Amino acid sequence: MSIARTEMPESSPYLLVDKQARAGRSTVNVGGVPIGPGTFTLIAGPCAVETPEQTLRAAEMARAGGAALLRGGAFKPRTSPYAFHGLGREGLLILSGVRAETGMPFVTEVLDTRDVDLVATHADMLQIGARNMQNFSLLRAAGSVGLPVLLKRGMSATIEEWLMAAEYVAQAGCTDIVLCERGIRTFETATRNTLDISAIPTVQRLSHLPVIVDPSHAGGRRDLVLPLGRAGAAVGADGMIIELHPQPEQALCDGKQALRPEDMPDLRALMEDVPLIAGRLAQTGPAGPAVSAVPTGVNGTP
Amino acid sequence: MSIARTEMPESSPYLLVDKQARAGRSTVNVGGVPIGPGTFTLIAGPCAVETPEQTLRAAEMARAGGAALLRGGAFKPRTSPYAFHGLGREGLLILSGVRAETGMPFVTEVLDTRDVDLVATHADMLQIGARNMQNFSLLRAAGSVGLPVLLKRGMSATIEEWLMAAEYVAQAGCTDIVLCERGIRTFETATRNTLDISAIPTVQRLSHLPVIVDPSHAGGRRDLVLPLGRAGAAVGADGMIIELHPQPEQALCDGKQALRPEDMPDLRALMEDVPLIAGRLAQTGPAGPAVSAVPTGVNGTP
Amino acid sequence: MSIARTEMPESSPYLLVDKQARAGRSTVNVGGVPIGPGTFTLIAGPCAVETPEQTLRAAEMARAGGAALLRGGAFKPRTSPYAFHGLGREGLLILSGVRAETGMPFVTEVLDTRDVDLVATHADMLQIGARNMQNFSLLRAAGSVGLPVLLKRGMSATIEEWLMAAEYVAQAGCTDIVLCERGIRTFETATRNTLDISAIPTVQRLSHLPVIVDPSHAGGRRDLVLPLGRAGAAVGADGMIIELHPQPEQALCDGKQALRPEDMPDLRALMEDVPLIAGRLAQTGPAGPAVSAVPTGVNGTP
């Protein structure tokens, strides 16, 4: 009886996602939309897919706000078994339909290895949520279906553990990984989580993977979404994922942190300001080419 | 298109595992071994099943130390994809064989919904690890196969979230749940985790479920296992799960925290001291009947 | 202009309090009461000195519970400037009077370098509170007046920082230092703080100083005081400091965590159980001589 023990190399614990593995920083292509150096791609949409109408309206909001990609949960991880857990397959059909009508590629979360193929049939990008960052079976399954993966940081994961989780996905065959900082758990209770803004440049120093920021879950409050998103742009994030809803007060989850239709002009203004916010840092720093080269016709709105 | 939104009841977020749901505290039966008030059941074994010989010797050590149940990982969650991930099915066969020879029921971890049936075919109790505490699909799957479940606390999970995770298992059909405090993540780096010893009496106040302590993962150091286990007994824990190995220096995982053969007398002495350690607290406190009523012929040593 | 730069030695960051600095573990003498290996000294009393009557009754309670030393705050650090901050000098006079009547030496907190001499005139031991653990001026001042010092761990201090704080006191001339673990700040909100029970054996491995546990501040709840104190004894703490009050519901601070008169029998029972709780660990472990050698006539009650 022999044991197939794979030795961890001495040099670096994460070989494939290490900065040294590539000549420069990587760009991940999601249904034709690039995420990587020189971009600040906005992913926006509702926490959960509820109805076709709500999803379509949310997509239109997202586009008006400057989003190139749609987000929306069909399978929802919830702390309580009695909460709304998403529409499942029906939610995926809705998202596919909205993509057909709007042309916006979408990212959606997968929670169970048994659902990976189904979700991959519909989605343009698979999301691994914070609670599943060390669900290693799911990481491997998601990494083996040929779609890009959005990997959220676990709420108490170190940056090294996060990159090791990405290495699981990479080792399974997929290096088209986008990392997402969504706030960590600390003693502070004034915000839902504590956005670890330093993680963005730290990850970009250690890995070639793009990294985006999620100000909606980090702050857990509508009024913090734009300021925290702005902070993300300021430190050189490669994009942002936010939640919005046509009627947040009627949302089936996380309505308090969802932007409203009337917030879209401010969101769009922020997106237009990104080259100024990231500015010189982006032009001279390790983030690569200038943000002013953002191909806004592609990953912003036309 | 209708949404099946299950409302969360106002009264308590965890209905089935709440203290109010039962007249007294529950006892969970694992292959004939009780875990609950009036017991201090020892679960011991290697981090990972490596060979039949190693597992058998570990089981003999465990028994000598006072254990009634064997633990051993066939599927191992590891931070790195390049680390040893366990023998899988082969490991389950070894555990079954060792049970046949020693008569010790065993608990082993399941990582993937697709493996639940396989693991359940062999094991006497399914373990959900800290990293999967909010892997809700896995909680439901584990809760529906008719075996008792050992639910470890997530490393940054609040006690409320932990009980909500237990509620998932309960709602899936299994209320034979044993909770396990295994240390939480804090700023302190002198220990692998910080054992939240207060969680034991806090959980016993909120829920009817038994709760045990894992001093091996909490401290991450061999010299802390017995002191922390003693602390667990002192606050009224219903048992303890520890790691041991016939040759820790050659262990394929976590050798630094594994007890050695020469530690078994001290472990057994601790087990014999439990009624004294828990003492009056157990006799008069909310933990129910006196610890001196521990049926040591069953869940202690013969 | 020259700079008197004192170099930190390579070998150990804390020279005087390091385990290597002494042949064995130290015993600190407080007004004739020893705290150190082979003891489990109980310090008890009210959060704040309110009146002579309240303090005298509290001292009698403390003695009935098994305490050898009295605690009581004359200078109280409070989060709010509008809260009760203690009686100051008047409180010290009350404590002196109660000592005269009961014979119990007392420990009390000092908050300001300008008050050190005044407090030292009255007290048998100076307490440095958690919020002042890195008030280096205060550490030095307290270390230079010839009294033993009780040094609480800062609420987010690492064990190394705590020992470095002790080194300040030692370098100022006082090595009669007793360390006190009183809970650290984590994300968990079910308890006021999280008692880091592992810190007790960890400190005893690194330093020769005695270390005690404060279950009152750690848990912040009356019902957790005895279980957590028991856990402290189980891991080999050299003593315990707790809060009690003749009428907790009328206490001017922290009434929720104060033991009541009716809790004294349970407290005393716990004190009597200490040799059993600490047991073999104490007899064979690094804690030195057996706990059964506790001179209960001296630091327990007669």
Place this chain on the structure above:
Amino acid sequence: MSIARTEMPESSPYLLVDKQARAGRSTVNVGGVPIGPGTFTLIAGPCAVETPEQTLRAAEMARAGGAALLRGGAFKPRTSPYAFHGLGREGLLILSGVRAETGMPFVTEVLDTRDVDLVATHADMLQIGARNMQNFSLLRAAGSVGLPVLLKRGMSATIEEWLMAAEYVAQAGCTDIVLCERGIRTFETATRNTLDISAIPTVQRLSHLPVIVDPSHAGGRRDLVLPLGRAGAAVGADGMIIELHPQPEQALCDGKQALRPEDMPDLRALMEDVPLIAGRLAQTGPAGPAVSAVPTGVNGTP
């Protein structure tokens, strides 16, 4: 014997620094330099004053980088008693001399109530460091000498505790308080602390006091100073305090996080970009008047 118990008002725990206490957000004047809405004041200088030459060169660097105020430690809080603790009074004399020559007002830390008058004789603003945020005697003493106070957040202080600490200063007579977010302690070890960027807008919602960011201590790495400072500007901070040194490799403390002479152009560029970074947010948000109204002739460079 009566107890002067001051009742805490029901309405708000911090009366004087509460947002409701003023019509708008406050501006604090430091030696003629405003800190408040419509500004982004840079405070820069060495960790510690070492020599007159070093301090003068640092002040010239600071000015070149766009700083209006000088910082420099004469009394240094250090984890180890064997580390360099600053030049004390001599350091204050050096700072006064450099101010005379450069015209830059300066802020410096005070550690001991006994030193408050001395430091106040020289400094334009008193700094209360993170370790002393709940040194209530020091807060009161600092608040009573008629100088503005820079109050750093404690490393594990909640925002509410931080505002309560400010209330101590205010109650002692000084409402010219500037709050400073300098990173909190979390489990992440890749950075010295975790900058809680959300704290900036959260504080501005709760209090009328200005709040600035300290990217040097937050990140603990030179390469993070400008990105994190940029993030501070992006969320609407009222300024920034950073460390620099003419020869960081020879600095007596914290050289790794000090900017070098060659970093000054990038620092100045960042300062010039601030109106763009803060942008619309500042113009329309709760931060008051547009950042483009920054009186750069006063609190920037001439």
